[in-house]
Amino acid sequence: xxxxxxxxxxxxxxxxxxxxxxxxxxxxxxxxxxxxxxxxxxxxxxxxxxxxxxxxxxxxxxxxxxxxxxxxxxxxxxxxxxxxxxxxxxxxxxxxxxxxxxxxxxxxxxxxxxxxxxxxxxxxxxxxxxxxxxxxxxxxxxxxxxxxxxxxxxxxxxxxxxxxxxxxxxxxxxxxxxxxxxxxxxxxxxxxxxxxxxxxxxxxxxxxxxxxxxxxxxxxxxxxxxxxxxxxxxxxxxxxxxxxxxxxxxxxxxxxxxxxxxxxxxxxxxxxxxxxxxxxxxxxxxxxxxxxxxxxxxxxxxxxxxxxxxxxxxxxxxxxxxxxxxxxxxxxxxxxxxxxxxxxxxxxxxxxxxxxxxxxxxxxxxxxxxxxxxxxxxxxxxxxxxxxxxxxxxxxxxxxxxxxxxxxxxxxxxxxxxxxxxxxxxxxxxxxxxxx
Numbered sequence: 001x002x003x004x005x006x007x008x009x010x011x012x013x014x015x016x017x018x019x020x021x022x023x024x025x026x027x028x029x030x031x032x033x034x035x036x037x038x039x040x041x042x043x044x045x046x047x048x049x050x051x052x053x054x055x056x057x058x059x060x061x062x063x064x065x066x067x068x069x070x071x072x073x074x075x076x077x078x079x080x081x082x083x084x085x086x087x088x089x090x091x092x093x094x095x096x097x098x099x100x101x102x103x104x105x106x107x108x109x110x111x112x113x114x115x116x117x118x119x120x121x122x123x124x125x126x127x128x129x130x131x132x133x134x135x136x137x138x139x140x141x142x143x144x145x146x147x148x149x150x151x152x153x154x155x156x157x158x159x160x161x162x163x164x165x166x167x168x169x170x171x172x173x174x175x176x177x178x179x180x181x182x183x184x185x186x187x188x189x190x191x192x193x194x195x196x197x198x199x200x201x202x203x204x205x206x207x208x209x210x211x212x213x214x215x216x217x218x219x220x221x222x223x224x225x226x227x228x229x230x231x232x233x234x235x236x237x238x239x240x241x242x243x244x245x246x247x248x249x250x251x252x253x254x255x256x257x258x259x260x261x262x263x264x265x266x267x268x269x270x271x272x273x274x275x276x277x278x279x280x281x282x283x284x285x286x287x288x289x290x291x292x293x294x295x296x297x298x299x300x301x302x303x304x305x306x307x308x309x310x311x312x313x314x315x316x317x318x319x320x321x322x323x324x325x326x327x328x329x330x331x332x333x334x335x336x337x338x339x340x341x342x343x344x345x346x347x348x349x350x351x352x353x354x355x356x357x358x359x360x361x362x363x364x365x366x367x368x369x370x371x372x373x374x375x376x377x378x379x380x381x382x383x384x385x386x387x388x389x390x391x392x393x394x395x396x397x398x399x400x401x402x403x404x405x406x407x408x409x410x411x412x413x414x415x416x417x418x419x420x421x422x423x424x425x426x427x428x429x430x431x432x433x434x435x436x
Contacts, residue, residue, distance in 0.1 A: 005284065010325040013112050014318035017058045022105045023077055026202055027092045028052065030100075030184055033201035034194075040091035047088035048081075056084065074098040095194030099305060100184045103218040106317060107180050108206055110226060113321035114176035117233075120328035121169045125162060127335045129435060132158035136427060139420060140254060140345040141356065146246075150356050151349060151423040154255075154340060159434045161240050166434075168233045175229040178222050182206060183214035188304040215304040220295070223313070227295035230320050234288035237327050241278035241285070244334065248275045254345045258337035277334050284327045291320040349420075353386040354395040360417035361399060361409075368408040378405050 012018055028048040035042035059080065067076035074093075082089035093101075136155035141148050182203035186194045203210050211218050248256040257277050259265075265272030294316060298309035349356060358379050365375035382398040382405075399405050399414050406414075 005326045006322045007325055007329060010113060010116050010322050011318075013109050013116075014322070016060045019105060019109070020058045020060070020063065020077060022108050022206075023074070023101050024048075024052065024081065025206065026101050026104050026184075027078075027081075027096075029202045029205045030096060030194075030198050031092055031094070033198045034091070034094055037195055037197070039195075040094055041088070044088045044091035047085055048092070051085045072098070074101055095186050095192075095198075096184060097187045097216060099214075099217045100186065102310070103214075104182045104184065104202065104206070104208070106223075106313060107182060107208055107218065109317065110223075110321070111176055111180040111208070113325075114172060114179070116325055117230075117321065117328065118169065118172060118176070120325055120332070121165060121172065121233075124328055124332045124335070125165055125169070127332050128158050128162045128165065131335055131338065131340075132162060132431075132435075135340060135342075136431065137424060138340070138342045138345065139349065139424070140342075141349045148349075148352055148356055150359065151420055153424060153427060154342075154345065156427065156430060157243070158335075159431060161236075163434045164236050164239070165233075168236055171229045171232060175226045177209075179226045180208050181211040181218055181222065182208040183211040183218045185211075185214045185216070188216045189214040217301065217305045217309075220298040220301065220309055223309075224292075224296045224299050227292045227316060227320055230324050231289040231292035233324060234285040234327065237331050238282050238285035240331060240335075241281040244278045244338070245275045245282070248273075248278075252344075252348065253341060254348060255338055255340045257334055258339055277330055281327055281331060281334075284323050284330075288320055288324050288327070291316040351391045353389070353391040353393055354418055355383055355386055355391075357418045358383050358395065360422070361405075361414065364413065364417055365405070365408055370408050378402065 028045060031040060031048060032045035034040045035045045063073075063076050063080045066079050067073050070076050070079070075098075078089075078093055081092065132155045134155070135158065136153060138154040139151055140154045140157070142150050142152040182199060183189070184194060184199035184202050185191050185196075191199075200210055202208075244255060244257065246252065247254045256273065257275050259273045264270075265274045265276075294312045298312055301309060362372075362375050362379045365378065366372050370378070379399070382395060382402055385398055386393050386395045396415065396418055400411050
């Protein structure tokens with residue numbers, strides 16, 4: 001992942017030294033249990049842990065140099081450790097296969113990445129909740145097909161985002177639980193050369209669950225689910241980003257990204273204030289969703305294993321989690337500093353001459369005895385006059401002048417249907433459902 005879209009804590013999980021440290025812990029914990037079982041001398045694990053206690057630096061270039069000869073990353077690592085520890089290191093990796101190390105390490109990395117992403121979601125949820133409460137009763141227009149529909153509040157828009165990201169958190173918690181599994185089962189997963197208790201011991205030490213049945217690799221449906229979950233979260237990020245982008249359009253300008261002192265919007269046009277952060281989030285969301293497809297294609301491996309999934313995961317593991325971490329942090333910042341313009345929201349609502357109240361008049365006419373078909377016709381013929389005048393005429397005035405309408409409703413009854421507050425009577429109910 002390029003540094004521009006990476007944050008240190010998440011990036012550190014995927015660094016080579018971090019990966020090798022997890023490899024060592026897996027090997028040392030497994031050797032420890034093998035010593036208890038009498039398969040290897042107990043002194044072997046002690047030698048490993050004694051060396052580890054010196055807090056050695058992992059010489060990544062040295063391991064890379066060995067791999068250049070062996071063409072095998074795990075063997076290169078074991079060779080380098082043996083050079084540091086000495087003769088007792090020969091008891092490492094007894095009965096194990098490379099996938100035991102690689103797959104369990106990936107499980108640790110994805111679990112740790114999930115923990116960061118869950119913290120990110122908590123921060124985002126807190127920011128959304130704060131702004132939703134702030135604008136709980138700020139009137140704005142709801143749009144369907146991009147066209148004025150009926151009034152909502154800006155707080156309701158944000159409450160919807162809160163509920164969506166709360167579901168994202170629930171999904172990520174489930175995905176973390178599913179991905180955090182350990183497999184130390186040896187070649188083709190039969191435990192022929194290693195006792196299942198070794199797997200249980202390593203799993204406990206690393207905070208993982210036991211993979212019920214591995215086929216030398218952990219089944220990739222788990223990974224497909226994990227990366228699909230990240231893709232769904234990315235979709236939710238983009239939904240909010242697109243909303244902000246639309247609201248920032250010059251013709252709308254109901255909300256916009258914070259524009260900091262000294263910021264420049266265009267190299268050519270000094271007046272520009274562009275929604276660059278949310279446009280960037282849209283692009284990042286596309287990338288994160290793109291990583292889900294290869295994860296899904298990794299499910300169908302040959303027989304008990306092949307390594308067609310390996311190169312894929314070396315890309316998507318770091319890239320998807322690092323990008324999502326960055327995107328969640330960026331969206332939190334956008335929400336936290338979002339500039340909201342209630343006066344412009346009201347102005348936009350008013351510009352179409354009261355068309356947003358048409359449904360209430362329609363319903364009132366039906367309740368007054370007019371057929372739904374005739375009621376719709378009466379309201380629509382007046383509404384189209386307002387539409388064609390671009391809001392220069394008033395729906396209320398036209399309805400009060402329409403003899404067919406006033407035959408069913410008095411002027412006072414018609415006026416009562418243009419009360420803006422009517423639309424917000426259940427805001428508290430919705431907020432209670434969302435926020436508890």
